[in-house]
Amino acid sequence: MKINKRTWSNLDARSLLHGEFHHHYGQGFHAYEKSDWHIWFFGNTTKYAIFFLFLHKYGKGEMVSYTDLTQTKKIGQVSLKIDSIKSTIREALELGFIRSFKSDDDKRVTLYDLNPDIVGEIADYCFSMRRNRMIEASKFIHSDTTLKINTELGEAIRSHGGEIIEAISSAVKYANGALERAGKVVTLSKKKN
């Protein structure tokens, strides 16, 4: 196994492990736990990897090609096997989770896309996941972190240069706005010289 650069005390480790569980637990708060598509796509590591490839391509307004599928990696950075890709795609088509099209450029090429009937639910699932992650992250920093974790998180944020600072600044503005609307603004934002 690889050596990590950071060392965590028992207290830090407990905080991090517990936090990760809370994140996992938070991921359960959505309306699609028993939806067919959710159970199917999350049923094994191949389907899971393929699901996120479809999210990526749909988000970019593109379709999934066979080449995309063969370049996709699952847990352990293992490429998906051709037989496994074929059977998974066949099953997804049969279940109506995806659709296939012939490429306009080359009719020999088949392209795949998410079935529009489930896109609304998948989008709502993605929204719920994002909301749950934001809520869990806020709670962790507020209640469950340690000084060392806070320092390391701050360090990681600072080491990512201007781009992440701009992003964080934007997120701070966003969160400040939410807090102001609720009439509960943090001291730093209200500070006057």
Place this chain on the structure above:
Amino acid sequence: MTKTSRHWNNSDARSLLLGEFHDLHGRSYHSYQEAEWYVWFLGNPTRYAMFFLFLHKYGKGEMVSYTDLTQTKKIGQINLKIDSIKSTIRDALELKYINSYKSDDDKRVTLYDFNSGIIQEVADYCFCMRRNRMMESAKYIHLDTTLKVSKELNEAITKDSMLDALSSIVEHTNRAVEAKLSNKNQLKLSSKAKKK
């Protein structure tokens, strides 16, 4: 299938789906992609569910009992099967990812805990996941969101129970931004945070 109470147009859906992919992509930034414990625990839904049970119990300073395992649910809210629990625990013990102990209260009861040999790596993995999620969230709000998604997120996070926590994270990130900017003499703070 369950009906959604929110409605997302195509632009929102694309933003949300791409954002979710970015979250997954961000999750790969850690040193343990090929670590044996990582590949093993995240290799199937039963082990995945057990992994998070072990995180939960370790975080609380407790051990995992057989009852905990039988109450654990995997994808689809299905309880883990007894045969599956037994074989997975046997495998994890053989691979030395977990240790077993006899309960002090009742010697007939076996309890399980992470092997202390992998705790540092698991903790560091959890740290990387948290860091990556924070960065992805910040970037999403900054660059990739839509008005509708933004509004709905606001709705979700302005609930009373969230305000204290949110206040804390704002303070935390303000400090990080201010520290960075004071080093570089750049003026990129949000107007709210700079207001005098």
